[in-house]
Amino acid sequence: MSEIQVQLQEWMGSDKSIADAAWTSSTSTEGMAYRTPADVVRVVNMLADQGHSTPFESVVLRFWLRIPIATDRQIMTHRLQSSNGLSGRYRSVPSDFHEMPDDVLAIAQKAGLGDSIPEKYAMHCTAANSWYEETLANAKEQRNNGLISSDEYKRLREFVRGALPQHNYTERTTVMNLRSWANFLRLRLAPSAQPEIREVARQMLQQVTESDVCPFALAALARNEWRI
Ligand SMILES: Cc1cc2nc3c(=O)[nH]c(=O)nc-3n(C[C@H](O)[C@H](O)[C@H](O)COP(=O)(O)OP(=O)(O)OC[C@H]3O[C@@H](n4cnc5c(N)ncnc54)[C@H](O)[C@@H]3O)c2cc1C
Secondary structure (H helix, E strand, C coil): CCCEEEEEEEEEEEEHHHHHHHHHCCCCHHHHHHCCCCHHHHHHHHHHHHHCCCHHHHEEEEEECCCCHHHHHCCCCCCCCCCEEECCCCCCCCCCCCCCCCCHHHHHHHCCCCCHHHCCCCCCCCHHHHHHHHHHHHHHHHHHHHCCCHHHHHHHHHHHHHHHHHEEEEEEEEEEEEEHHHHHHHHCCCCCCCCHHHHHHHHHHHHHHHCCCHHHHHHHHCCCCCCC
């Protein structure tokens, strides 16, 4: 079964980068050499508690995501990110889709919509994907025969993806600094957020935690419910 996938691909910065950025205002470069790891922890906590936000922008994270298109639309509402996404012009869109989760099935059953709801949902998604694949296969053949040009094939491929379900999987790379990402977590880990984007936020947080990028900043931001 297809699943939401997150990979922390790269990062820049650490707890010390955050403290160094803050110390720019108060300490000479020579003076910074005398700062200790305990000073870093103290300053990171102070910045988080006082809402001194810009030093947290010294940590930058790059994630690769494999997510349903509907979830991707929600991710794209976050303007403070740099992102790139899968192109339906240059790649055939993956034909796997987000299957009906158990909580939705339970609601459908409670509403008396019938036990075959997941199968019917999958049938519609599969039919749209099959038509897309078949259309592209035929068009590709005519491109190879010289009936249409490569550019015309790409244009057609880009357009016919419009028939595909909102829950087909897509891919995105997003770069966020720690401040912007904290805002993302605040909004998207919340119980009011949709389970799919909560899963993205959960996996992001797990990977940043396991990679030990900036443990003290992470703890301080979490303590303040990601408000900075
Ligand atoms: C539960 C939930 C439901 C939602 N439902 C909907 C919905 O139905 N429809 C919909 O369209 N969106 C919806 N959203 C998206 C939401 O409205 C935001 O667009 C999205 O969460 C991005 O938040 P943000 O602006 O804080 O993040 P970013 O865009 O990353 O911005 C980060 C911060 O920068 C500042 N900022 C950025 N741009 C500006 C600006 N132009 N002016 C002033 N300050 C700025 C703000 O402080 C902002 O918090 C929903 C979000 C959640 C969490």
